Amino acid sequence: MTVRKMRAVAAGEVPVDGGTAVQERADRPVFRGNGEHDYVCVSCGSLLAAGMDPQYMTRRVRVRCARCRTVNISAELPVQAARRPRRGA
DSSP states (O other), X not given: OEEEEOEEOOTXXXXXXXXXXXXXOTTSOSEEOSSSEEEEOTTTOOEEEXXXXXXXXXXXXXXXXXXXXXXXXXXXXXXXXXXXXXXXX
């Protein structure tokens, strides 16, 4: 399996339509699938998702690592807001 390093979520990058999965134990991944990629934490290298295909690890999927508490995202592209920002208030 190919190992892919996730990346940390940048400030202001949290989409309103996404959720954060919390890893409860560092020795157990949050997600398991039959795909070709394993996803690891950007900070400590802990396994967060095993055997996942990229089409399931979208910008809306964030995972909080149990070991270092870093919130990870697998999307290679920066996340854009789901809504337009308010104009002059």
